[in-house]
Amino acid sequence: MIEIRFHGRGGQGAVVATKILATSVFLDGRYSQSFPAFGVERRGAPVTAFLRVDEKPIRIRTEIYEPDHLVVLDPLLVEQVPLANGLKKDGIIIINSNKKPVEFSDMFKGFRVATVPAGKIAVKYHLGSPQSPIVNTAILGAVAKVLGVVTPESLIEGIKTDVPAYTENNAAAAQEAYETVSNVVQL
Amino acid sequence: MRKVLTGNVAVAYGAMLSDVQVVAAYPITPQTTIIEELATMQADGLVDMDYIRVESEHSAMAACIGASMGGARAFTATCGQGLFLMHEMLHYATGARTPVVLANVNRAAAAPWTIWSDQTDSVSQRETGWIQLYCEGNQEVLDTTIMAFKIAESLRLPAMVVLDAFFLSHTSEPIDIPDREQVRDFLPPFDPGDLWLDPNNPRTFGGITMNDAYMEFRWQIQRDMEKAKAVITEVHEEFARVFGRKYHQVEAYQAEDADVVIVVSGTVASTSRDAIDLLREKGQQVGMVKLKTLRPFPREEIIETLKGKKKVAIIDRNFSPGATGIWAQEIRNALYELPEGDRPLIYGYIAGLGGRDISVKVIESIYQKTLKDNRPDDVDMWIGVNYV
Structure with missing residues (x-):
C-alpha cells in the first residue's frame, strides 16, 4: 500500500486533489481511498488530506501517520504544521514552489525533494485568481511524474471526471506540471 | 458500473x-x-x-x-x-x-x-x-x-x-x-x-x-x-x-478459535479487519465481531456468537454519562442469561469520541490490555484520554 499525505490551505484544492487522484488510480485498475482531515472549513486555514493506493481493497479507515510521500501545496505551512512528521525515510516531498529543491535543505534535511511552480502554472491557465491560485491540478501532474502512482492518461481522465469547471485548462495545467517538475534531489 | x-x-x-x-x-x-x-x-x-x-x-x-x-x-x-x-x-x-x-x-x-x-x-x-x-x-x-x-x-x-x-x-x-x-x-x-x-x-x-x-x-x-x-x-x-454482496446483523471475523474477541461497529469494523490480520500474523488468537443493527438488537445471534468466549472487548464510539457505552450495555444485558461458565468477561472501552482516530495501534493496544488483565479495571475504560 502507498500512503500519501497532502498539506495545503483552504481554497488551494488539496481535498479535491486527493479525490481526483483516487478516481485516476481507480481508472488505472487499482484500489484507492481519499479522505480529508477537515478542521474548520475556511479559506487559508491549514488543510490535510490523505490518499491510499493498493492492489487490493483498502480496509483501514484512519488518518495517515507514517506517509510514504508528502505533497505540499504551500511550503509556508511549515511554520504552522510539522509537515515531515512521520514521513518514511525514503519518502519524497513534492513542493509547490518556484525555488529549486536544494533551497529546502534546512526545512527538509535528509529527505528527497522535487519542486514544481504549480502556482505559476495555475495562474497561466486562469485557475483561481493570481493572488490565490487553485494549484491542485497542476501539482497532480508533478505527482504523476515523480511518484508514478498514476499514469498521465488516467490523471487527465480523472480530472475530466471530477472537475466540472475549466476542465481543459485544468488538464493542460497538469500536463505542463508533468513536463516541468524538477528532478528529485536528496537533501 | x-x-x-x-x-x-x-x-x-x-x-x-x-x-x-x-x-x-x-x-x-x-x-x-x-x-x-x-x-x-x-x-x-x-x-x-x-x-x-x-x-x-x-x-x-x-x-x-x-x-x-x-x-x-x-x-x-x-x-x-x-x-x-x-x-x-x-x-x-x-x-x-x-x-x-x-x-x-x-x-x-x-x-x-x-x-x-x-x-x-x-x-x-x-x-x-x-x-x-x-x-x-x-x-x-x-x-x-x-x-x-x-x-x-x-x-x-x-x-x-x-x-x-x-x-x-x-x-x-x-x-x-x-x-x-x-x-x-x-x-x-x-x-x-x-x-x-x-x-x-x-x-x-x-x-x-x-x-x-x-x-x-x-x-x-x-x-x-x-x-x-x-x-x-x-x-x-x-x-x-x-x-452478490452479503451483509449480516452480527458478523464474526476470525472469531471461531479466538481467546479475545473485539466487538465493534461502523468504520472501526473495517480498520479492525486489518488489525486482526496483523495480530494473527504475530500468532495472536484474536477475532472480531461486527454489529450492524442496534435496533432491533440481535440478542439471540450475539448470545450464540459470544457464548463460551473467554474475553470480549467492546469498543464504544459513544457514551451514556453516568452509565457505560451503549453497545457494551446491550451486550452485557444479552449475555447475562448465559450460565456462568459460558459467560465471557466483558471489557468495555470508550474510544474515538469527537472524531479522535481509532487507529490500528489503538485497536492493538485494546487487545493487549484485554489479554493481559485478568479482570477489567472498571466497568468502562477510556482510551487515549489526557486526564486533567
Whole structure:
C-alpha cells in the first residue's frame, strides 16, 4: 500500500486533489481511498488530506501517520504544521514552489525533494485568481511524474471526471506540471 | 458500473436507485453533500421526486411522515444536532407506522462545538423505535440505503442508515453501483395497502387514544421489531442473491478459535479487519465481531456468537454519562442469561469520541490490555484520554 499525505490551505484544492487522484488510480485498475482531515472549513486555514493506493481493497479507515510521500501545496505551512512528521525515510516531498529543491535543505534535511511552480502554472491557465491560485491540478501532474502512482492518461481522465469547471485548462495545467517538475534531489 | 464515490454520494445513489418520491431535508455539515447530490440528481432528471426545503430538521421529519402517510416513499438525511432536533418526530414516525428512511451521518454532540464523528447522536435515538443499520464502508452505505426501504416498508417501521462522519461521509473509494432495473425488481414501489391518507376517502390516523388501547399500539411495535430480525436476515439474503454482496446483523471475523474477541461497529469494523490480520500474523488468537443493527438488537445471534468466549472487548464510539457505552450495555444485558461458565468477561472501552482516530495501534493496544488483565479495571475504560 502507498500512503500519501497532502498539506495545503483552504481554497488551494488539496481535498479535491486527493479525490481526483483516487478516481485516476481507480481508472488505472487499482484500489484507492481519499479522505480529508477537515478542521474548520475556511479559506487559508491549514488543510490535510490523505490518499491510499493498493492492489487490493483498502480496509483501514484512519488518518495517515507514517506517509510514504508528502505533497505540499504551500511550503509556508511549515511554520504552522510539522509537515515531515512521520514521513518514511525514503519518502519524497513534492513542493509547490518556484525555488529549486536544494533551497529546502534546512526545512527538509535528509529527505528527497522535487519542486514544481504549480502556482505559476495555475495562474497561466486562469485557475483561481493570481493572488490565490487553485494549484491542485497542476501539482497532480508533478505527482504523476515523480511518484508514478498514476499514469498521465488516467490523471487527465480523472480530472475530466471530477472537475466540472475549466476542465481543459485544468488538464493542460497538469500536463505542463508533468513536463516541468524538477528532478528529485536528496537533501 | 463502478465509480469512485464518497459515502454521502453513495447514500444519494441509494435513495435515487430506490426511486424515492419525497425528500425533505435541511443542510448540516457533514451531511449536506447527500441532499446536494440528490438535488443535482433531481435537476438532471435522474429521479422523479418532490424536494421539500424546510426550515429545520424537525420540519423535515414532519414532512417525511406526512409524505409517507400519503403513500409516498420518503427520505431525509441529517446528523448530530439535526438528529437531536428531530427527536420528537422520530417517535412520531414510529407510532404513525411510517416507513421513512433517514441517513444519519454520525456527528458528536455540542457543546463544545464539533463536526467530527461519534455515535452519540444515533444511539441517543435508541428508544424511538427506529431500525438502526450501521455501515463500515461506502459500498455497504449504498447497499444498506436500498435495503433499508425494503425492510422499513415490509414492517411499516422507520429505518436509519448510519455512517461515520468524514471516515465515510467524505471518504472516496471505488464502489459498485447496482443496475437500476435490478434494484426496481428487488424493491417494488411502496404499497401502503389501505392504510394511507387518501383524499378521495378521507379519514384520520393517530387521534387521541385512551388507556384501554394505547398499550396495544406499543405492543404491536415491539412485536414487529422482534419480527424485524428475521425480515432483515431475509432481505440480506435476497440482496446477496441478486447483487452478490452479503451483509449480516452480527458478523464474526476470525472469531471461531479466538481467546479475545473485539466487538465493534461502523468504520472501526473495517480498520479492525486489518488489525486482526496483523495480530494473527504475530500468532495472536484474536477475532472480531461486527454489529450492524442496534435496533432491533440481535440478542439471540450475539448470545450464540459470544457464548463460551473467554474475553470480549467492546469498543464504544459513544457514551451514556453516568452509565457505560451503549453497545457494551446491550451486550452485557444479552449475555447475562448465559450460565456462568459460558459467560465471557466483558471489557468495555470508550474510544474515538469527537472524531479522535481509532487507529490500528489503538485497536492493538485494546487487545493487549484485554489479554493481559485478568479482570477489567472498571466497568468502562477510556482510551487515549489526557486526564486533567
